[in-house]
Amino acid sequence: MEAQKVDMFIMTNAKYFESYQINGIRERLIAMDDSRWAMISTVQLKDPTISLIISILAGHFGIDRFILGDIGLGIAKLLTCGGLGIWTIIDWFLIMGATREKNMQKIQQLLY
Protein backbone atom coordinates (compact mmCIF):
# COMPACT_ATOMS: atom_id res chain seq x y z
CA MET A 1 0.00 0.00 0.00
CA GLU A 2 1.12 3.59 -0.55
CA ALA A 3 3.15 5.04 2.29
CA GLN A 4 1.06 8.21 2.27
CA LYS A 5 -2.20 6.32 2.83
CA VAL A 6 -0.64 4.26 5.58
CA ASP A 7 0.79 7.29 7.33
CA MET A 8 -2.61 8.95 7.25
CA PHE A 9 -4.14 5.85 8.82
CA ILE A 10 -1.42 5.75 11.49
CA MET A 11 -1.85 9.45 12.27
CA THR A 12 -5.60 9.25 12.76
CA ASN A 13 -5.54 5.96 14.67
CA ALA A 14 -2.33 6.16 16.72
CA LYS A 15 -4.23 6.85 19.95
CA TYR A 16 -6.05 3.51 19.70
CA PHE A 17 -2.86 1.43 19.98
CA GLU A 18 0.13 1.03 22.27
CA SER A 19 3.07 3.07 21.02
CA TYR A 20 5.34 0.03 20.60
CA GLN A 21 2.79 -1.65 18.31
CA ILE A 22 2.53 1.21 15.83
CA ASN A 23 5.73 0.47 13.92
CA GLY A 24 4.70 -3.13 13.40
CA ILE A 25 1.25 -2.12 12.18
CA ARG A 26 2.80 0.38 9.76
CA GLU A 27 5.12 -2.21 8.26
CA ARG A 28 2.31 -4.74 7.84
CA LEU A 29 0.09 -2.13 6.19
CA ILE A 30 2.79 -1.12 3.69
CA ALA A 31 3.35 -4.77 2.78
CA MET A 32 -0.39 -5.35 2.39
CA ASP A 33 -2.44 -5.47 -0.82
CA ASP A 34 -4.36 -2.32 -1.82
CA SER A 35 -7.65 -4.17 -2.14
CA ARG A 36 -7.97 -4.53 1.64
CA TRP A 37 -7.75 -0.81 2.31
CA ALA A 38 -11.54 -0.45 2.45
CA MET A 39 -11.76 -3.01 5.25
CA ILE A 40 -8.83 -1.58 7.20
CA SER A 41 -9.97 2.03 6.98
CA THR A 42 -13.50 1.30 8.19
CA VAL A 43 -12.65 -0.94 11.14
CA GLN A 44 -14.42 0.10 14.35
CA LEU A 45 -11.94 0.75 17.15
CA LYS A 46 -12.73 1.55 20.77
CA ASP A 47 -11.51 4.79 22.27
CA PRO A 48 -9.35 4.32 25.41
CA THR A 49 -10.48 7.69 26.82
CA ILE A 50 -14.16 6.70 26.59
CA SER A 51 -13.31 3.42 28.37
CA LEU A 52 -11.63 5.39 31.14
CA ILE A 53 -14.68 7.64 31.56
CA ILE A 54 -16.98 4.60 31.68
CA SER A 55 -14.65 2.92 34.14
CA ILE A 56 -14.67 5.90 36.49
CA LEU A 57 -18.45 6.38 36.31
CA ALA A 58 -19.73 2.79 36.09
CA GLY A 59 -16.70 0.58 36.74
CA HIS A 60 -18.29 -0.53 40.00
CA PHE A 61 -20.89 -2.48 38.00
CA GLY A 62 -18.35 -3.88 35.53
CA ILE A 63 -19.82 -1.93 32.61
CA ASP A 64 -16.32 -1.05 31.36
CA ARG A 65 -15.44 -4.73 31.05
CA PHE A 66 -18.77 -5.57 29.40
CA ILE A 67 -18.17 -2.91 26.76
CA LEU A 68 -14.70 -4.27 25.99
CA GLY A 69 -16.26 -7.72 25.43
CA ASP A 70 -14.84 -9.35 28.57
CA ILE A 71 -18.24 -10.63 29.67
CA GLY A 72 -16.81 -13.03 32.26
CA LEU A 73 -14.75 -10.36 33.97
CA GLY A 74 -17.70 -7.97 33.82
CA ILE A 75 -19.96 -10.43 35.59
CA ALA A 76 -17.29 -11.11 38.20
CA LYS A 77 -16.97 -7.39 38.82
CA LEU A 78 -20.74 -6.89 39.01
CA LEU A 79 -21.33 -9.76 41.43
CA THR A 80 -18.56 -8.79 43.84
CA CYS A 81 -19.38 -5.08 44.27
CA GLY A 82 -16.54 -4.19 41.89
CA GLY A 83 -14.14 -6.64 43.52
CA LEU A 84 -14.94 -5.15 46.95
CA GLY A 85 -14.15 -1.76 45.49
CA ILE A 86 -10.48 -2.61 45.03
CA TRP A 87 -10.70 -4.03 41.51
CA THR A 88 -12.69 -0.93 40.47
CA ILE A 89 -9.78 1.30 41.45
CA ILE A 90 -7.20 -1.03 39.84
CA ASP A 91 -9.19 -1.00 36.61
CA TRP A 92 -9.11 2.80 36.43
CA PHE A 93 -5.42 2.33 35.65
CA LEU A 94 -5.63 -0.87 33.59
CA ILE A 95 -8.62 -0.16 31.38
CA MET A 96 -6.88 2.09 28.82
CA GLY A 97 -4.20 -0.52 28.19
CA ALA A 98 -6.84 -3.25 27.99
CA THR A 99 -8.77 -1.25 25.38
CA ARG A 100 -5.64 -0.79 23.26
CA GLU A 101 -4.93 -4.51 23.58
CA LYS A 102 -8.47 -5.29 22.32
CA ASN A 103 -8.01 -2.89 19.39
CA MET A 104 -4.74 -4.61 18.51
CA GLN A 105 -6.47 -8.02 18.54
CA LYS A 106 -9.17 -6.66 16.27
CA ILE A 107 -6.81 -5.19 13.69
CA GLN A 108 -4.56 -8.25 13.82
CA GLN A 109 -7.37 -10.34 12.39
CA LEU A 110 -7.35 -8.04 9.36
CA LEU A 111 -3.60 -7.69 9.06
CA TYR A 112 -2.65 -11.36 9.02
Place this chain on the structure above:
Amino acid sequence: MARNKLYLLLLSACMAGYIWLIYNYNRVVSEGMEPGVCLIKRVTGIPCPSCGTTRSVLSVLHGDFTGALLWNPFGIIIVSILLIGPLWVFFDILLRRDSFYQFYVRTEFFLKRKWIAIPAILLVLLNWIWNLIKGL
Protein backbone atom coordinates in the same frame (compact mmCIF):
# COMPACT_ATOMS: atom_id res chain seq x y z
CA MET B 1 -7.73 -14.30 27.57
CA ALA B 2 -5.34 -17.26 27.76
CA ARG B 3 -6.10 -20.42 29.71
CA ASN B 4 -3.43 -20.03 32.39
CA LYS B 5 -4.27 -16.38 33.02
CA LEU B 6 -7.95 -17.25 33.46
CA TYR B 7 -7.15 -20.07 35.88
CA LEU B 8 -4.80 -17.90 37.90
CA LEU B 9 -7.39 -15.13 38.06
CA LEU B 10 -10.16 -17.50 39.09
CA LEU B 11 -8.08 -19.20 41.78
CA SER B 12 -6.88 -15.92 43.28
CA ALA B 13 -10.40 -14.47 43.15
CA CYS B 14 -11.82 -17.53 44.94
CA MET B 15 -9.00 -17.36 47.50
CA ALA B 16 -9.81 -13.70 48.15
CA GLY B 17 -13.47 -14.66 48.43
CA TYR B 18 -12.78 -17.33 51.05
CA ILE B 19 -10.55 -14.97 53.06
CA TRP B 20 -13.31 -12.34 52.90
CA LEU B 21 -15.86 -14.89 54.17
CA ILE B 22 -13.66 -16.02 57.06
CA TYR B 23 -13.00 -12.39 58.01
CA ASN B 24 -16.71 -11.59 58.00
CA TYR B 25 -18.00 -14.83 59.51
CA ASN B 26 -18.07 -13.70 63.15
CA ARG B 27 -18.44 -10.01 62.53
CA VAL B 28 -21.62 -10.25 60.46
CA VAL B 29 -23.25 -13.26 62.08
CA SER B 30 -22.83 -12.51 65.78
CA GLU B 31 -22.60 -8.74 65.84
CA GLY B 32 -25.07 -8.09 63.02
CA MET B 33 -22.74 -5.66 61.30
CA GLU B 34 -22.73 -4.87 57.60
CA PRO B 35 -19.59 -5.74 55.62
CA GLY B 36 -19.65 -2.11 54.42
CA VAL B 37 -16.96 -1.88 51.73
CA CYS B 38 -19.29 -0.95 48.88
CA LEU B 39 -18.01 2.27 47.30
CA ILE B 40 -21.43 3.25 45.97
CA LYS B 41 -23.04 2.81 49.36
CA ARG B 42 -20.30 4.68 51.18
CA VAL B 43 -20.48 7.62 48.77
CA THR B 44 -24.19 7.93 47.98
CA GLY B 45 -25.88 6.01 50.78
CA ILE B 46 -27.94 3.85 48.43
CA PRO B 47 -27.18 0.14 47.92
CA CYS B 48 -25.71 -1.16 44.65
CA PRO B 49 -27.08 -4.23 42.77
CA SER B 50 -24.73 -6.59 44.59
CA CYS B 51 -25.04 -5.23 48.12
CA GLY B 52 -26.00 -7.99 50.55
CA THR B 53 -24.09 -10.69 48.71
CA THR B 54 -21.75 -11.41 51.64
CA ARG B 55 -24.72 -11.77 53.99
CA SER B 56 -26.42 -13.98 51.41
CA VAL B 57 -23.40 -16.30 51.13
CA LEU B 58 -23.15 -16.48 54.92
CA SER B 59 -26.85 -17.45 55.07
CA VAL B 60 -26.11 -20.34 52.70
CA LEU B 61 -23.26 -21.40 55.01
CA HIS B 62 -25.85 -21.62 57.79
CA GLY B 63 -28.13 -23.69 55.57
CA ASP B 64 -30.69 -20.92 55.19
CA PHE B 65 -31.36 -20.89 51.44
CA THR B 66 -34.55 -18.78 51.63
CA GLY B 67 -32.70 -16.20 53.67
CA ALA B 68 -29.95 -16.16 51.07
CA LEU B 69 -32.46 -15.49 48.29
CA LEU B 70 -34.06 -12.75 50.34
CA TRP B 71 -30.73 -11.02 51.07
CA ASN B 72 -29.57 -11.10 47.44
CA PRO B 73 -30.03 -13.81 44.77
CA PHE B 74 -26.49 -13.09 43.51
CA GLY B 75 -25.23 -14.92 46.59
CA ILE B 76 -26.43 -18.25 45.18
CA ILE B 77 -24.42 -17.68 41.98
CA ILE B 78 -21.34 -16.72 44.01
CA VAL B 79 -21.65 -19.84 46.19
CA SER B 80 -21.81 -22.09 43.15
CA ILE B 81 -18.79 -20.39 41.56
CA LEU B 82 -16.82 -20.60 44.82
CA LEU B 83 -17.61 -24.32 45.15
CA ILE B 84 -17.36 -25.51 41.56
CA GLY B 85 -14.75 -23.13 40.11
CA PRO B 86 -11.61 -24.12 42.07
CA LEU B 87 -12.46 -27.86 41.90
CA TRP B 88 -12.96 -27.73 38.15
CA VAL B 89 -9.73 -25.75 37.66
CA PHE B 90 -7.75 -28.15 39.88
CA PHE B 91 -8.98 -31.15 37.89
CA ASP B 92 -8.12 -29.37 34.65
CA ILE B 93 -4.59 -28.62 35.86
CA LEU B 94 -4.12 -32.19 37.11
CA LEU B 95 -5.36 -33.78 33.89
CA ARG B 96 -3.70 -31.11 31.68
CA ARG B 97 -6.96 -30.28 29.94
CA ASP B 98 -8.76 -27.01 29.21
CA SER B 99 -12.42 -27.94 29.66
CA PHE B 100 -13.12 -25.03 32.02
CA TYR B 101 -11.52 -22.60 29.59
CA GLN B 102 -13.67 -23.97 26.76
CA PHE B 103 -16.74 -23.61 28.96
CA TYR B 104 -15.80 -20.01 29.83
CA VAL B 105 -15.33 -19.02 26.19
CA ARG B 106 -18.60 -20.65 25.16
CA THR B 107 -20.51 -19.00 28.02
CA GLU B 108 -19.08 -15.60 27.11
CA PHE B 109 -20.17 -16.12 23.50
CA PHE B 110 -23.63 -17.28 24.64
CA LEU B 111 -24.15 -14.27 26.91
CA LYS B 112 -23.27 -11.84 24.11
CA ARG B 113 -26.49 -12.68 22.23
CA LYS B 114 -29.14 -9.99 22.38
CA TRP B 115 -32.00 -12.18 23.58
CA ILE B 116 -29.87 -13.36 26.49
CA ALA B 117 -28.11 -10.10 27.30
CA ILE B 118 -31.17 -7.83 27.47
CA PRO B 119 -33.18 -10.02 29.90
CA ALA B 120 -30.05 -10.46 32.01
CA ILE B 121 -29.56 -6.69 32.23
CA LEU B 122 -33.25 -6.27 33.12
CA LEU B 123 -32.91 -8.89 35.87
CA VAL B 124 -29.91 -7.05 37.34
CA LEU B 125 -31.87 -3.78 37.26
CA LEU B 126 -34.87 -5.45 38.92
CA ASN B 127 -32.56 -6.84 41.59
CA TRP B 128 -31.22 -3.33 42.14
CA ILE B 129 -34.74 -1.94 42.55
CA TRP B 130 -35.49 -4.74 45.01
CA ASN B 131 -32.31 -3.86 46.92
CA LEU B 132 -33.41 -0.22 47.08
CA ILE B 133 -36.82 -1.26 48.43
CA LYS B 134 -35.23 -3.58 51.00
CA GLY B 135 -32.87 -0.77 52.01
CA LEU B 136 -29.85 -3.04 52.52
